[in-house]
Amino acid sequence: MLERGEVANSWRHERWDSLRLLTPNWQSRLPGHHYEGPDPDGYLTMAEVTEFIERFAKVTGAPVRTGANVTSLRRTDDGYDVTTGRGEIRCRTVVIASGACNRPAVPHLAAAVPASVRQLTPFDYRGPSELPDGGVLVVGASATGVQLAAELRRSGRPVTIAVGEQVRMPRTYRGRDVLWWMDASGLWDQRYDEVDDLERARRLPSPQLVGTPERTTLDINALTAMGVEPVGRWAAVRDGRALFSGGLRNVFALADLKLERLLDTFDEWVRRAGRDADVAPPERLPPTRVPASTRLQLDLRRGEIATIVWATGFRPDYGWLDVPVLDEKGRLRHEGGVVDSPGLYALGLPVLRRRKSTFIYGIEDDAREVIDHLAEYLSARR
Amino acid sequence: MTTVANGVNVQALLEARDALKGAPEAAQFTWRASSKWQDGVHSTTTVRDFFGLGQEQSHKTESVFEADHPAVFAAEDNGITPIEYLLVGLAACLTAGVASVAQNRGIQLRSVESTVEGRHDIRGILGADSDVRNGFTDVKVTFTIDADASRQEIEALVAQSQKRSAVFDALTNPTDVTVDVA
Numbered sequence: 127m128l129e130r131g132e133v134a135n136s137w138r139h140e141r142w143d144s145l146r147l148l149t150p151n152w153q154s155r156l157p158g159h160h161y162e163g164p165d166p167d168g169y170l171t172m173a174e175v176t177e178f179i180e181r182f183a184k185v186t187g188a189p190v191r192t193g194a195n196v197t198s199l200r201r202t203d204d205g206y207d208v209t210t211g212r213g214e215i216r217c218r219t220v221v222i223a224s225g226a227c228n229r230p231a232v233p234h235l236a237a238a239v240p241a242s243v244r245q246l247t248p249f250d251y252r253g254p255s256e257l258p259d260g261g262v263l264v265v266g267a268s269a270t271g272v273q274l275a276a277e278l279r280r281s282g283r284p285v286t287i288a289v290g291e292q293v294r295m296p297r298t299y300r301g302r303d304v305l306w307w308m309d310a311s312g313l314w315d316q317r318y319d320e321v322d323d324l325e326r327a328r329r330l331p332s333p334q335l336v337g338t339p340e341r342t343t344l345d346i347n348a349l350t351a352m353g354v355e356p357v358g359r360w361a362a363v364r365d366g367r368a369l370f371s372g373g374l375r376n377v378f379a380l381a382d383l384k385l386e387r388l389l390d391t392f393d394e395w396v397r398r399a400g401r402d403a404d405v406a407p408p409e410r411l412p413p414t415r416v417p418a419s420t421r422l423q424l425d426l427r428r429g430e431i432a433t434i435v436w437a438t439g440f441r442p443d444y445g446w447l448d449v450p451v452l453d454e455k456g457r458l459r460h461e462g463g464v465v466d467s468p469g470l471y472a473l474g475l476p477v478l479r480r481r482k483s484t485f486i487y488g489i490e491d492d493a494r495e496v497i498d499h500l501a502e503y504l505s506a507r508r
Numbered sequence: 509m510t511t512v513a514n515g516v517n518v519q520a521l522l523e524a525r526d527a528l529k530g531a532p533e534a535a536q537f538t539w540r541a542s543s544k545w546q547d548g549v550h551s552t553t554t555v556r557d558f559f560g561l562g563q564e565q566s567h568k569t570e571s572v573f574e575a576d577h578p579a580v581f582a583a584e585d586n587g588i589t590p591i592e593y594l595l596v597g598l599a600a601c602l603t604a605g606v607a608s609v610a611q612n613r614g615i616q617l618r619s620v621e622s623t624v625e626g627r628h629d630i631r632g633i634l635g636a637d638s639d640v641r642n643g644f645t646d647v648k649v650t651f652t653i654d655a656d657a658s659r660q661e662i663e664a665l666v667a668q669s670q671k672r673s674a675v676f677d678a679l680t681n682p683t684d685v686t687v688d689v690a
């Protein structure tokens with residue numbers, strides 16, 4: 127196992143200070159290793175996740191070679207040549223487990239932002255104290271965006287959040303963590319070859335969830351109640367002004383409708399499973415409130431916005447991959463983790479084999495199936 | 509696939525989507541209109557040809573649109589005002605979207621009606637107040653739909669039609685517009 131940094135590198139170095147997992151503690155489980163603390167419904171801090179993964183590496187005796195940055199992977203006649211910061215390796219098979227979130231994805235708009243405005247990605251952001259005073263424009267309202275918007279608003283700054291496609295979720299539903307429902311109802315186990323539109327499922331933004339001891343919901347209504355101002359998707363910069371889409375109402379309507387369908391699915395599942403007595407009665411969330419008037423533009427030269435935080439998602443970095451297995455959009459071509467090159471495999475990508483594929487909790491089932499394939503590949507070529 | 513008959517050939521649209529995924533050049537269309545000044549603020553615009561799927565294309569017939577201003581603007585009212593054409597485009601586009609999405613989701617439509625209202629503060633175009641914009645203050649569309657579907661499904665149809673609408677996008681998002689003199 128080659129690791130350019132240390133074990134649990136992304137959790138140590140690529141997350142902000144206040145972050146806790148959005149998955150509850152009982153879902154912090156890896157094969158043969160799970161959370162055993164006193165609070166199964168709580169959410170791990172970054173120090174705790176790091177420790178959790180370190181412990182897993184230790185108890186499994188994982189042969190991790192740290193400080194071994196892979197700078198090149200090339201195909202040979204019978205396998206692959208790997209160049210690392212610690213020498214060359216030849217192997218017959220490779221599993222790409224380098225993560226789905228190596229780089230913040232920042233749209234081209236960033237280049238048109240006036241130089242007077244500071245721009246940050248979640249990788250640069252540690253906490254509010256490092257930001258200049260003044261207003262913040264958070265771009266994106268998925269898990270990262272809503273969490274940073276809330277934290278920055280609590281620091282006393284005026285915060286505007288540009289909202290595109292979003293996945294709204296309550297933290298708890300009928301008395302249970304919403305991710306309990308995703309798991310128990312089988313939705314998270316839905317396989318990649320079963321979902322209607324796999325391409326869409328793989329592009330789905332992360333849900334508006336935060337892990338806090340209070341188990342609070344952090345949707346747009348919660349943000350507006352704190353005084354965060356929602357605006358439409360950021361569409362363009364013209365003459366130093368940010369122009370936002372006028373389609374905010376529909377973005378809200380779509381998220382509300384999808385949430386309602388999700389809750390209907392939960393209700394239906396629990397009824398059919400005869401488990402209605404295990405949970406509280408059904409509830410419905412109020413619709414997302416549309417502000418009386420939404421701003422369609424913001425002058426970035428006026429000083430009102432001191433900082434822009436790009437919470438526009440993450441993408442993998444395959445700069446080291448010298449095998450032609452990327453599509454025209456730079457995504458890995460694979461079928462359930464079996465990459466389009468003999469003996470090459472992948473793990474940890476969105477809906478790799480199931481909806482839960484990118485969660486700590488989701489890796490076990492995927493890993494088993496992908497490694498079964500790999501083992502068969504090797505034994506057929508002995 | 510589905511037994512509903514809304515008159516939309518969804519199969520053809522889905523096939524086109526798959527075909528164009530691998531052929532982005534063929535997906536490049538150019539829509540055209542030619543306009544001619546008549547008199548006063550009256551103009552006549554004709555639409556017939558467009559470009560798409562790699563070649564010149566034509567509508568079955570040429571369409572002619574008269575635009576003018578109403579009598580309250582001291583004009584002849586030979587046709588609707590230019591900004592009203594945007595409402596025509598929006599209503600037609602969303603309606604087409606509702607029908608297509610309904611077909612795709614197997615929902616039989618019986619009637620789809622809508623009213624579109626664009627509120628407009630004309631002090632902008634008159635230059636009477638520089639804080640007022642020239643275009644619409646806001647636009648409101650109200651659909652009345654009779655279909656074999658729940659209210660939630662109908663709301664989802666309308667939401668999805670906005671998500672895939674060319675005119676909704678053109679109205680809600682900025683577009684780079686160049687106006688030259690030939």
Ligand SMILES: Cc1cc2nc3c(=O)[nH]c(=O)nc-3n(C[C@H](O)[C@H](O)[C@H](O)COP(=O)(O)OP(=O)(O)OC[C@H]3O[C@@H](n4cnc5c(N)ncnc54)[C@H](O)[C@@H]3O)c2cc1C
Nearest residue numbers: 129130135136147148149195196224225227474484485486
């Ligand atoms: C902000 C954020 C919050 C998240 N919150 C949660 C959550 O609450 N719960 C949850 O289950 N999941 C969460 N996730 C998803 C999380 O990333 C996955 O659950 C899990 O950590 C993925 O593990 P991984 O090993 O696939 O990827 P990573 O954790 O990214 O590990 C990949 C490793 O590969 C190394 N690497 C990359 N390239 C090279 C190279 N060229 N050479 C050598 N080594 C390399 C990296 O240093 C890294 O250590 C979150 C993700 C983000 C970005």
